[in-house]
Amino acid sequence: MGVLSAIACALPGNFLILRRQALIGDAISHVVLPGIVVAFLATGVIAALPMLIGAAGAALVAVVLIETIKRVGRIEPGAAMGVVFTSMFAGGVLLLEQTDTSAVHLDVEHALMGNLESLIWFDATGWGSLLDPVALAGLPTELPRIAVVAAAIAVLTFVFWRPLKLSTFDEGFAATLGVPTGAIGLALVAASAVAAVAAFDAVGSIIVIAMFICPPAAARLMTNRLEAQVGWSVVFATLSAVVGYVLAGYGPLWFGAQNAVSAAGMIAAVSGVILALACLAAPHRRRIGVVRGQG
Numbered sequence: 001m002g003v004l005s006a007i008a009c010a011l012p013g014n015f016l017i018l019r020r021q022a023l024i025g026d027a028i029s030h031v032v033l034p035g036i037v038v039a040f041l042a043t044g045v046i047a048a049l050p051m052l053i054g055a056a057g058a059a060l061v062a063v064v065l066i067e068t069i070k071r072v073g074r075i076e077p078g079a080a081m082g083v084v085f086t087s088m089f090a091g092g093v094l095l096l097e098q099t100d101t102s103a104v105h106l107d108v109e110h111a112l113m114g115n116l117e118s119l120i121w122f123d124a125t126g127w128g129s130l131l132d133p134v135a136l137a138g139l140p141t142e143l144p145r146i147a148v149v150a151a152a153i154a155v156l157t158f159v160f161w162r163p164l165k166l167s168t169f170d171e172g173f174a175a176t177l178g179v180p181t182g183a184i185g186l187a188l189v190a191a192s193a194v195a196a197v198a199a200f201d202a203v204g205s206i207i208v209i210a211m212f213i214c215p216p217a218a219a220r221l222m223t224n225r226l227e228a229q230v231g232w233s234v235v236f237a238t239l240s241a242v243v244g245y246v247l248a249g250y251g252p253l254w255f256g257a258q259n260a261v262s263a264a265g266m267i268a269a270v271s272g273v274i275l276a277l278a279c280l281a282a283p284h285r286r287r288i289g290v291v292r293g294q295g
Contacts, residue, residue: 025212
């Protein structure tokens with residue numbers, strides 16, 4: 001689930017970074033929380049459709065609030081967005097604190113850190129369980145949900161690769177070729193929102209925020225080709241999830257501690273370390289340094 005969530009967020013994150021919209025992923029992860037909580041309070045269940053409807057409603061409220069603050073207060077758009085996003089996230093946290101949602105693993109801790117440690121397939125006895133209907137009935141529901149979303153995002157990225165690439169690097173030229181650049185941009189944000197909502201319940205907002213930015217940013221430093229960048233981002237996202245999960249469970253024991261640490265926090269930390277290493281030693285980063293030195 002950690003790997004699939006990381007990949008689902010990293011794929012659209014590549015294009016958000018190239019479009020200078022990297023903080024949209026951060027914004028989405030903040031805005032969806034109150035929408036998800038309200039959807040649960042209204043329906044009493046954690047299901048994909050109510051969560052998506054709640055997240056969409058929260059996004060609409062956020063847009064209206066941002067425009068209202070900009071017009072009434074006459075402040076800079078970035079400041080208006082920052083106020084709305086943080087306020088809505090805080091409102092979602094307050095809703096969680098004041099309502100009994102612990103029975104469905106929806107509380108402040110799970111909203112931030114996710115639920116990876118407890119999402120275990122207890123009915124599995126071996127690889128044969130993948131073909132056992134009885135064992136599959138006990139599969140955590142979060143896994144097929146994020147698997148479907150990750151697969152859908154990967155397929156859509158492949159199908160719409162050319163218009164995505166054209167509108168990302170040269171929006172004006174893409175428009176002259178008849179590419180619906182506005183619709184492409186809106187679809188990209190929508191795909192990012194779906195990935196964030198699908199990953200939110202299992203891995204929490206920390207991983208969602210980190211995976212939208214860190215793997216694609218590190219990949220950008222590895223190459224100047226978009227195809228290679230997307231491939232690198234998937235590798236870095238997978239590496240962050242696997243290494244982070246292992247270090248969360250066993251790392252403290254290796255250093256003499258007795259308790260494990262948060263898997264989500266460690267996965268996000270590993271992704272940050274990978275980005276830091278890419279900033280120091282990635283091939284593209286070295287080339288930039290050489291050119292500047294010669295200039």
